[in-house]
Amino acid sequence: MCGIAGLIHRGKSSNVGSELQGMLQALKHRGEDSTGYALYGDTDGKNFIMRFKVGENVGEGSSSVMEDVSVYDERKKIVDQTLAEMGAKIVKEERTLPYSLRYEIDFETKDLLDFSQRIESIPGVEILSMGKSLEVIKDLGNAKMVCDRYSLDKLVGTHAIGHARMATESGVDIKSAHPFWGYPFSDVSVVHNGQLTNYWNNRRVLENKGMRFMSECDSELIAVYIAQKMREGASLEEGMKDSLSGLDGVFTYFVATKDSLGMAKDTMAAKPLVLYESDDLVAMGSEEIAIRSVLPHEIDTYDPFDGEVKVWQI
Amino acid sequence: MANIKTIDKKSKAQSMGMHTEVLTGRTQQKFFNPDEAENFYYFGTYDVDFNKRTDLDVMNMSAPEANKEIDNLMSQGYGTIVIKNPQGKHSLGVGILNKLNLIFEGSLGYFGMGSCDGPIVRINGRVGWSCAENLMAGKVVIEKNAGSCFGAAIRGGDLICKGSVGARTGIDMKGGTIIIGGDAGAFTGFMMQRGRIIILGDVGINLGDSMYDGTIFVGGEIGSYGSDAVDSELTPSDQDWLRRKLKVAEIGEDFNVSKMKKIVAGKKLWNYDNLEPTEKKGAI
Numbered sequence: 370m371c372g373i374a375g376l377i378h379r380g381k382s383s384n385v386g387s388e389l390q391g392m393l394q395a396l397k398h399r400g401e402d403s404t405g406y407a408l409y410g411d412t413d414g415k416n417f418i419m420r421f422k423v424g425e426n427v428g429e430g431s432s433s434v435m436e437d438v439s440v441y442d443e444r445k446k447i448v449d450q451t452l453a454e455m456g457a458k459i460v461k462e463e464r465t466l467p468y469s470l471r472y473e474i475d476f477e478t479k480d481l482l483d484f485s486q487r488i489e490s491i492p493g494v495e496i497l498s499m500g501k502s503l504e505v506i507k508d509l510g511n512a513k514m515v516c517d518r519y520s521l522d523k524l525v526g527t528h529a530i531g532h533a534r535m536a537t538e539s540g541v542d543i544k545s546a547h548p549f550w551g552y553p554f555s556d557v558s559v560v561h562n563g564q565l566t567n568y569w570n571n572r573r574v575l576e577n578k579g580m581r582f583m584s585e586c587d588s589e590l591i592a593v594y595i596a597q598k599m600r601e602g603a604s605l606e607e608g609m610k611d612s613l614s615g616l617d618g619v620f621t622y623f624v625a626t627k628d629s630l631g632m633a634k635d636t637m638a639a640k641p642l643v644l645y646e647s648d649d650l651v652a653m654g655s656e657e658i659a660i661r662s663v664l665p666h667e668i669d670t671y672d673p674f675d676g677e678v679k680v681w682q683i
Numbered sequence: 684m685a686n687i688k689t690i691d692k693k694s695k696a697q698s699m700g701m702h703t704e705v706l707t708g709r710t711q712q713k714f715f716n717p718d719e720a721e722n723f724y725y726f727g728t729y730d731v732d733f734n735k736r737t738d739l740d741v742m743n744m745s746a747p748e749a750n751k752e753i754d755n756l757m758s759q760g761y762g763t764i765v766i767k768n769p770q771g772k773h774s775l776g777v778g779i780l781n782k783l784n785l786i787f788e789g790s791l792g793y794f795g796m797g798s799c800d801g802p803i804v805r806i807n808g809r810v811g812w813s814c815a816e817n818l819m820a821g822k823v824v825i826e827k828n829a830g831s832c833f834g835a836a837i838r839g840g841d842l843i844c845k846g847s848v849g850a851r852t853g854i855d856m857k858g859g860t861i862i863i864g865g866d867a868g869a870f871t872g873f874m875m876q877r878g879r880i881i882i883l884g885d886v887g888i889n890l891g892d893s894m895y896d897g898t899i900f901v902g903g904e905i906g907s908y909g910s911d912a913v914d915s916e917l918t919p920s921d922q923d924w925l926r927r928k929l930k931v932a933e934i935g936e937d938f939n940v941s942k943m944k945k946i947v948a949g950k951k952l953w954n955y956d957n958l959e960p961t962e963k964k965g966a967i
Contacts, residue, residue, distance in 0.1 A: 674866070
């Protein structure tokens with residue numbers, strides 16, 4: 370089933386980590402195999418923030434294979450070495466969990482493709498997000514568990530999207546969890562509720578164009594599809610509109626960039642979405658109760674129609 | 684009439700006049716006979732006084748707790764209940780088989796007012812997916828917007844949304860009337876079998892797709908027609924009925940019904956199973 374939620378504050382910052390946690394926790398009945406956050410925090414914009422993993426959570430319910438922590442340490446060493454070889458300086462390093470790391474990196478580049486390919490050529494290493502504002506945090510468990518594990522409730526920023534997952538077509542692991550980074554674009558992330566039926570056809574085409582897939586989760590296709598359209602020169606909104614015909618199946622998805630948040634709904638409107646929009650806040654989720662967690666007073670909400678695409682700026 | 688307490692289970696329903704369909708390929712409805720009313724007993728119904736009114740704050744209640752408390756209040760004779768702080772909770776007000784004035788001061792989540800038979804409900808907010816699914820009788824009025832599958836499979840009653848509704852409104856409906864003040868999404872009237880849908884605004888693609896019977900009236904633009912949905916002539920009696928219905932529904936009373944479009948089933952899909960595969964293609 371899965372549940373998605375997102376919000377964007379326009380003209381101000383807020384405690385988006387805590388707000389999104391409340392929204393996703395309200396949707397936990399839609400799936401709590403894993404939960405993911407894409408948070409756009411307030412930063413000075415100088416350094417890249419790279420969230421990456423060197424292993425998987427092998428806790429209860431996980432479909433991953435147990436590895437020794439020394440393996441993670443070894444992979445981390447190789448990442449550090451590769452970064453040094455590329456001239457990227459680690460300004461700040463956080464290791465929240467043995468398999469999950471956050472680096473702030475001083476690195477000048479406009480094309481993250483080569484950078485990402487080199488990091489991810491290290492076996493067992495996956496970049497969860499790369500950007501100057503975006504941080505993707507995803508792990509097994511419901512929204513509160515993940516929020517507590519990574520201390521996300523104090524993160525201040527402008528916008529965020531998230532996903533509560535009930536695994537149906539791929540494993541219960543971090544690599545199949547949402548959000549997906551719009552590799553290799555800085556600060557692009559995607560969450561999706563639905564099923565895509567032309568996943569393999571699209572994947573073959575996109576892989577031939579040099580794009581990478583880290584999982585076999587159909588939702589990852591949306592991130593890669595949109596990223597490829599943007600790589601070809603389309604705007605975010607143009608890429609999303611193109612996806613309505615390019616992607617087959619049922620879907621409602623959100624895409625976020627450094628300064629915008631968008632939603633798209635398939636032409637059959639088969640997947641739910643409730644939307645609240647005001648001058649200073651847009652909040653949306655699979656169910657109204659998600660929005661109610663941040664706006665408990667009486668509000669006007671509506672369901673976007675079939676084939677609708679909307680994009681908001683901060 | 685036979686004593687229903689002494690006859691076997693199989694023929695009990697027939698004796699009570701509850702068999703309404705004869706499956707011969709054409710629907711033949713036998714309506715309820717009021718002379719047999721005394722033989723009907725609804726489990727969980729109460730004698731209520733509409734002038735006996737109370738408030739119920741469900742802020743800290745789960746949906747089952749809230750529904751149980753509504754039932755409890757009805758058992759005490761309350762005929763008018765005002766629900767405070769529904770907070771978009773799912774499945775509120777389901778399974779009410781009573782005459783009752785029920786007012787929600789706020790919005791409902793999914794499946795609100797499902798499987799009801801008789802209450803008069805006003806929701807001063809919006810509703811999520813599948814509002815009033817399987818409604819048998821009564822009236823449900825929503826002051827704001829509604830989600831998808833609005834009035835799915837209703838068999839009777841009036842379901843009114845003053846705002847706009849999502850996709851698949853009236854899917855599989857078998858009776859009753861759905862009235863939409865704003866716009867409606869894709870697949871409105873999908874597989875409907877009987878009843879009427881009135882949309883004062885625009886409607887999305889595939890209107891009335893695979894409808895078996897029933898009528899859809901549209902005041903605005905139509906995205907596209909679904910399979911076997913066709914235009915029909917809007918008669919003076921249709922217009923009279925529309926004016927009456929809109930007035931009673933307190934919605935669009937000044938609406939120019941003479942400009943509305945009337946959509947019905949082309950009925951080329953009828954007896955579908957009797958057709959050979961090549962004929963099926965032709966029928967579609």
